[in-house]
Amino acid sequence: MTIIKKKNKNTLLEKEKKLGLILLLPTILIVLSVVIFPLLANFWISFKPVSLGDLRPPKLIVKERIKGNLSEKSQIAEIQYRFRNSSIKYDLENVIIKDIIPNGFTVKDLQPAQFCKLKLKELICNLDNVSSRSSGKIILKVHKNDQWQKELDNLKKTKPLVTFSSKNILTSFEFNTENFKKVFSASEFFEVLKVSFYYTIFGTAGALLVGLLAAQILQKSFRGRSIVRGLLLFPYVSPVIAVAFAWVILFDPFSGIVNSMLVQMNVIDKPINFFGQKYTDIIIFGYVFKFPLALSMVIAFEIWRYFPLSFLFILARIQSFPEEVYDAAKIDGASPLQQFYYISLPFLIGIMSILFLLRFIWTFNKFDDIFLLTGGNAGTRTFTVNVYEQAFAISNLGAGAAVAVVIFIFLLTFSLLFMRYSKKETF
Amino acid sequence: MFWKYGLFFSILSGGIWGIFWQIFFTVIGILTLGIPLSLEISQIMIIGPLVGILYIISQKFLSIKFHISAIIIITFLIFISHLGNPYQVEDENRLIIFMLILLTSFFIWVSLNHSLYNLSPGKLSKYDIESFFIKFLWGLGLIILILITLIPFYIMIMTSLKNQQSLILNPLDLSINLNTDFKTLFNSYIELFTNFNFHLFLINSFIVSCTTVIITLFFSIPGAYALARLRIPNKKIFSGAVILIYLIPSIVLIIPLYVIFSYIGLRNSLFGLILVYPATTIPVALYMLRGYFSALSSEIDDAALMDGLSRIQIILKIAIPLSKPAIVSVALYVFMIAWNEFLIAFMFLDDPSIFTLSRGIMSLNSSEIPQQHLMAGAVIATIPVMIIFLYLEKFLISGLSAGGVKG
Known part of the structure; x- marks a missing residue:
């Protein structure tokens, strides 16, 4: 009896395994093809000197036409094949042009004779190598016979068959590390690294702090609280393109409201290009301090757009917290700041560190x-x-992919950190 | 120590609230009158603290009559300190200035009434001092928070309802002139829909977003159920992989996607977008729904299995109906991601007839197209999300908090 039962259980388990995999299969397939495969392709591309222009594969363009007077009287005509390599970079190899000569014509002469031959009615031209940008002609001198009128249409209808192989930089097995050398040796690499980390650290920390503040403010119940809570989420749910352009227009140096307002109120004497000026001098106690203006503006936007998220999480956590603890603390004479520091903060530190790591990655x-x-x-x-910038503005796809690899390595490091950390915290 | 006395705090909050509301209403004045008003805060720096003292010593006789007379006194003081003509404006603007000053006084008094309420002028305990600061900063913080959040949206709407001439003439005129006829007011919108194909963009965006939602749900519901309920080998690795994949940004994938889709001829097509978007949203949806399904009691499933239902039937007849709110949240969240997506649409679409809204707005960002058109485009893209958000706020918020770490 027990043996049968065990067997039954096993088959049930097998069935479940099978069903589970079937249910997950579409997800696995789509993720493999649109995320994992491109990710690997990105590594592939990053080791190749690919530019945007390489996306158009080289082609041999062949045009066929009939020259000569094709009337009842004249006997001789000329069939021309003009071919051209469309690529300005790559040679074409093993080029073969084939075409059928219709019954109505007999070939008398063939140029260039060393490449082309006639097999019955089939023309085979083995051109071997057509270098980039080059072109050429195949000329057939033909005599027409009785049937030519009927076959004339056929001649025009049958397109010459072209086969060739070309070196495709994307699929070849040639690799080099030029792109990485370029990315790392550029003097701007450290500038980019610095800016990335400034942006990430200040943007994340700022959004988290403002979110914490907002959550503290909305923790107190007052009339219209749920409306305000909804309002505060606006920046996050709106399309980025809409709010980003609203900011650009708000701070525009020519017609922006902020600039005209500051000028009108005599705070500044001429408009500031908030998003276009790298540094602005700020004088504090006689020291001239170079303040990175555009970067700070971008960070401010980041904080403005993403504080609602931290706010939402922190508020949810605060509201799940038992009220009695605060009451007890009040009776013990804890001041509001003490309550915040000794009760709320230790309670929130878990969610805040998780939020910090996740938002840091994003x-x-x-x-x-x-x-x-x-x-x-x-x-x-x-x-x-x-x-x-690298891939599409300078059109060096390889270098762009190399930068993407650098991002991916950073991302992997951060996520592993996150995974290790989030195991300790329930999220 | 002087700073432990309530009187000090009344002076402090009087000064700060005075300056705050003075700046606020000067800005409002500039915006409504459209003329330059220079900001002078020296007078209010004296009046504010005085009013603070007035409030704290007269706290015992507070009544409606007293409130009204206090506001009138503040107004009077402001006028006196500016020698009867604040901002030195022309006669025809005097009435508006008077209203502004009255409002300034009103708000100063209301704010003081909030932050100094029940504060004694004498020596205060540490608890009272902190309570005062928290109350004071609470009010200030709330106002600033709301203003900062909403200003860009107001600018967006206001600019979109302007015409070129008035924008150049006076960039500071932030009022919306509702007296003009419909056609002039909504000129930019009419232009966008007649000359810039925005009706097409709107339809395209809807097609892409709705298809993404359907495909995502179709794939992620069974997948999430399998991860939550079925005994699958290496489940943990799979769940970890879901989170990892969910963290991969599209900027890392955009170059290979661009190359591959160019080669197979899907790049400049909506079909290409519909192929890529679900791949970015399915992991999120899977992650969110798995949590919801795990929270359902597994005993129901067991009972149903005993009754002879298959797993597929359980998903259709039990899991989906029981987690309808969760599925709505996920659907809304995915819709929002697809609707707002910019990078892939920007890189993929070249042909104006298949632009989505994000891509369409990007095409308005040129020096030849006036600002108000760009902002009208922004409003058109924002409105559908806002409508969904306002109607289904509860669902979207739970969606955001479940998967919202992305974005």
Whole structure:
């Protein structure tokens, strides 16, 4: 009896395993093809000198036409094949052009004779190598016979068959580390590294602090609290493109409200280009201090847009906290700051460190915001913007992919840290 | 120590609230009148503290009558200190200035009434001092928070309802002129829908976002159920992989995706987008739904199995109906991600007839197209998300808090 039972259980388990994998299979497939495969492809590309232009594969363009007077009287005509290598970079190898000569014509002469031959009615031209940008002609002198009129259409209809092989930089097995050398040796690498970390650390910490403050403010119940809570989430749920352009227009040096307001109120004497100026001098006690203006603006935007998220998480955590503990603390004479410092903060520190790590990863990966606000100019170029800049602005896909690899390595390090840390905290 | 006395705090908060509201209403004045008003805070720096003292010593006789007379006194003091003509404006603007000053006085008094309420002028305990600061900063913080959040949105709407001429003439005029007829007011919107194909962009965005939601749910519900309920080998590794994949940003994938999709000819097509978007949202949805499904009691499943239902039937008849709110949250969250997505749409779409809204707005960002068109585009893209958000706030908030670490 027991044996049968065990066997039954096993088959049930087998069945469950099978079903589970079937249910997960579509997810696995789509993730493999759209995330994992491109990720590997990115590593592949990063070791190759690929540019945007390489995406158009080289082609041999062949045009066929008939020259000569094709009327009842004349006997001789000429069929021409003109071919051209469309690529300006790559040679074409093993080029073969084949075509069928219709019955109505007999070939008298063939140029160039060393490459082309005629097998019955089939023309085979083995051109071997056609170097980049070069072109050539195949000329057939033909005599027409009785049937030519009927076959004329056929001649035009049958397109010449072209086969060739070309070196495709994307699929070849040639690798070099030029891209990485370029990325790491560029003097701007450390600048980019510095900007990325400034942006990430200040953006994340700022959003977390403002979120904590907002959560503290909304912890107290007052009329219209739920409306305010909804309002505070607006920056986060709106499309990034909408709010980023609203900021750009708000701080525009020519027609922006902030600039005209500051000028009107005599705070500044001429407009400031908030998103276009790398540094502004701030004088504190006679020391001139170079303040990174554009970067700070981008960080301010980051804080403005993402504080709602930290706020939401922290508020949810605060509201799950038993009220009695505070009451007890009040009776013991703990001041509000003491209550915050000794009760709330230790309670919130777990969620806040998790939020910090996760937001750190996401801020580090942020592209849209900086790209839309400054385009990565004026000292705001982070790694993510550099990917775009290298790959699509300078059209060096390989270098862009190399920067993406650097991002991925950072990301992996951060996530492993996160995974180790989040095991201790329930999230 | 002088700073332990309530009187000191009344002076402090009087000064700060005075300066705050003076700046606030000067800005409002500039915006409504559209003329330069220079900010002078020296007078209010004296009046504010005086009012603070007035409040704290007269606290015992507070009544409606007293409140009203106090506000009138503050207004009077401000006028006197500016020699009867604050901001030195022309006669026709005097009435508005008077209203502004009255409002300034009103808000100063209300703010003081909030932060100094029940504070004695004498020596205070540490508890009272901290309570005062917290109350004081609470009010200030709340106002600043709301203002900072909403200003960019107001600018967006206001700019979109302006015409080129008035924007150049006076960038500071932030009022919306509601007296003009519909056509002039909504000119930018009409332009966008007639000349810039925004109706197409709107439809495209809806198609892409809704398809993404459907595909995501279709794949992630069974997947999440399997991860939550079924005994699968290496489940932990799989769950970990889901989180890792969910952390990979699209900027790391954009180059290979661009290359591959160019080669197979899917780059400049909505179909390409519909292929890529679910791949970025399925891991999030899986992660969120797995949590919800695990929270359901597994005894129901066992009972159903005993009754002879298959697992597929359990998903359809038990798991989905029981977690409807969760599925709505996930659907909304995924819709939001797809609707707001910018990078992939920007890189993939070249042909204006298949632009999504994000891509379409990007095409308005040129020096030849006036600002108000750009802002009208931004408003059009924001409104659908806002409508969803306001109607289904509860669902979206729970969606955000479950998966919202992404973004």
